[in-house]
Amino acid sequence: MAATGGERAADFAGDADGFERLWTPHRMVYIDGADKPADDTPRQCPFCAIPARGDEDGLVVARGDLAYVVLNLYPYNPGHLMAVPYRHVAGYPELTTAELAEVGAMTQGAIRVLRATSAPAGFNLGVNQGAVGGAGIAAHLHQHVVPRWQGDANFMPIVAGTKPVPQLLGETRDRLAAAWAEHAEVEAVTTC
């Protein structure tokens, strides 16, 4: 084969085929364990560190009194959000009533904002408890809000591996944060 300066797929070894390639190097970072805490302490915890960062830097969409909403750095779908209590707590039963209410209210707000901005056909809501339950950061509870569209992959590929994400995270955060004030309708829950 003649040498060329480019990196055309046809120049690589092997037979060309009809498949499109979907390159998702951000998933490899995840698989390699980037951002995984070395232990379960708050000092190592990304969910404890995020609120101290700026909204754009931390991908924070909204901040409440007891919980905040952040874009998932490794999204299953575009607009994949998480409602997270500020307090470093691993288990759902360990949340106070007020924290439970605000995580719930922020989850409702996230759904309203995603409906207003990108009209998903459905949602998956969920908390993965413990590493064996699928939690990437098991020590700090977080509620996933995953928008779903007709014709996107079914849930098994979503939980099992790679997923194309067509929108850059920063752009998504800007759009959702701007829509939050108008559409989230989250009431204060500190009266609990």
Ligand SMILES: [Zn+2]
């Ligand atoms: Zn934490």
